[in-house]
Amino acid sequence: MIGAIENARSVKDIYPGWVARFYVSASVPEAVCDRLKELGADVVRVEGEDQYRNTLWRFKAFSDPGVEYAISRDCDSRLTRREAEAVDAWIKSRRKFHIMRDHPWHQSLILAGMCGAVGGAVDFDRLWLAAGEDCYGVDQNVLATLIYPMVQKDSLIHDSFLRYEMDSLKFPGQRMNGEFVGEVVDENGATDVTHRAALQAVESSALLRTGLTVKTRAAALLKTIKRKLAE
Structure with missing residues (x-):
């Protein structure tokens, strides 16, 4: 709170x-x-x-035709100028959806607290019905299986490390003091030093960055193949 x-x-x-x-x-x-x-x-x-499914409530804003743009953020992270610069770039792109990944551990196709949409771009009722069984991570599951295939080609994607998509972009601003979008902050304003250490280790090693990109792109290709086979 x-x-x-x-x-x-x-x-x-x-x-x-x-x-x-x-x-x-x-x-x-x-x-x-x-x-x-x-x-x-x-x-x-x-x-x-x-229940866990309540994490989907935030996406009601994505289906609200009275909303021009909506962005979804988690309450255990803080708004930053770094993310705001990325949002500005998204709005200027005129794409319907915005996806951000800013840490080596941001491996979901769409992170529930790091995305945005033009108002009315998402059918909330369809999303809610697709949620299925109530379980931890249900929001991430629905975003990956239902929303990502629908919006990928009309999304602006900022991705610092994984680069699942060949047309993904770097964040427009410079990283300050190891911060990253979506960083968890506790009630006392403290962050987890291990998260920043992991980020800085990858950023400082070209070998680790290359290995991470190759691995994640192979994983993304495998997911795409499995999804096509299931259709």
Whole structure:
């Protein structure tokens, strides 16, 4: 909840003109919702039991025709200028979808907290029905199996390491102090030093970067073949 408040507070600085929107369950205290509203955020109460599938609620914004652009972020990370520069490049590209990967461990096709879409580009009802069994990572599964095949060719993709797609781009800005988009930050504002160490180890080694790219592109090709065979 601290992360939600911190992100709501920084929206005006990092994303001027944007509005933070939070989809919350009944378990979120009213005091937290009131504080988010005080900071200018929209708070949408959604009925239903607490379950893993609720991580899909955020994508309601992607299907909202009244939204010009929507970006999905996790509350355990913080908004940064690095990601905002990438979002600006995406908007200028006029592509319908935005995908970011900024760490060697960002190996999902689409990370749920590092993507964006033009309003109305995603059918939320179809996404919800495709979720299937309630389990940890259900949001990542649906994004990979349903959304990625639909949007890949109309996406701007910023990828610092894996480069699954041949037309993926580097991030437009310079990395500062080992930071990366989607970095987990705890309630005290601390980050995990092992995550930054892993990133810096790969960045400083051309051999590791090359090996990682070859391995992940082979894995992506295998996934594509399996998906085609299943169709």
